[in-house]
Amino acid sequence: MQRSFARELGSLEALFAFLDEASERYRLDEDSRFAARLAAEEIFTNMVKYGGGEARVVITIEVRDQRLVMAFVHPGAVQFDVTDAGDVDVSESIRERTPGGIGLFLVRRMMDDISYEHADGVARVTLTRHLGGS
Amino acid sequence: MFEIRRGANGEVLLTGRLDAAQVDRVRDELKNQNTSCEVNFEHLDYISSAGMGVLLGIQKRLSASGQGLILTHMNRHIRELFTIAGFNHVFTIK
Numbered sequence: 001m002q003r004s005f006a007r008e009l010g011s012l013e014a015l016f017a018f019l020d021e022a023s024e025r026y027r028l029d030e031d032s033r034f035a036a037r038l039a040a041e042e043i044f045t046n047m048v049k050y051g052g053g054e055a056r057v058v059i060t061i062e063v064r065d066q067r068l069v070m071a072f073v074h075p076g077a078v079q080f081d082v083t084d085a086g087d088v089d090v091s092e093s094i095r096e097r098t099p100g101g102i103g104l105f106l107v108r109r110m111m112d113d114i115s116y117e118h119a120d121g122v123a124r125v126t127l128t129r130h131l132g133g134s
Numbered sequence: 135m136f137e138i139r140r141g142a143n144g145e146v147l148l149t150g151r152l153d154a155a156q157v158d159r160v161r162d163e164l165k166n167q168n169t170s171c172e173v174n175f176e177h178l179d180y181i182s183s184a185g186m187g188v189l190l191g192i193q194k195r196l197s198a199s200g201q202g203l204i205l206t207h208m209n210r211h212i213r214e215l216f217t218i219a220g221f222n223h224v225f226t227i228k
Contacts, residue, residue, distance in 0.1 A: 009154050009155040010155065012153050012154065012155045013155070016151065016153075030211075031211070034180070034211040037180055038180075038182055038215070041153055041154065041182045041184075042182060042183060045154045045182075045184065088219070088220075089220075090218075090219060090220025090223075091220060091223070092220070094193060094194055094197050094224045095194070097190060097194070097220075097224060098190075099183065099186070099187030099188075099190050099191065102183040102186060102187065102219050103182065103183035103184070105218075105219070106183055106215060106218060106219065109218050
């Protein structure tokens with residue numbers, strides 16, 4: 001299943017509707033549905049904040065070989081490798097904690113694989129989750 | 135869909151999905167909160183890092199004066215996110 005979204009936070013409602021549709025079609029379990037919502041929002045909002053350009057983000061969701069695969073393609077994107085994000089120190093005290101980096105940290109924990117490519121001005125992020133367990 | 139409102143005892147009641155497009159509503163509701171306060175997650179289905187981040191900011195401000203948010207009735211998925219992020223050490227979670 002594939003759909004495109006304007007690169008703005010106002011697209012989140014439509015993005016979640018798309019995820020609900022895909023979750024029904026592929027009969028995803030509750031854990032995978034939650035993980036897919038979280039990961040999709042984090043990657044999409046990352047593209048909204050840091051992506052650049054006017055092009056829409058094209059998202060493809062499919063299930064193959066017992067794996068949920070979500071691909072985010074953003075033409076006109078500046079380079080921002082989401083796999084380069086550092087780890088978050090979860091043991092820091094409240095004074096030291098900042099919200100930065102938590103989103104991608106959670107994506108890495110909820111998904112089994114994340115890949116990033118940037119070629120000819122097009123960024124592509126692919127998330128994979130094995131179904132039947134995280 | 136997301137709703138934020140106050141219960142009879144000043145408790146903050148969250149409903150629906152707290153995503154990046156909704157965080158300003160939480161920030162506005164709690165901007166003048168200067169004392170400890172319960173935030174009831176019973177009807178909150180989903181939260182992302184944006185929602186967690188705005189709660190963290192409020193918690194940091196309150197904790198400077200010895201106050202804090204008490205988060206209650208989280209569903210299993212949201213509780214897992216807070217634990218993964220280490221927020222179970224930052225908030226009182228009931």
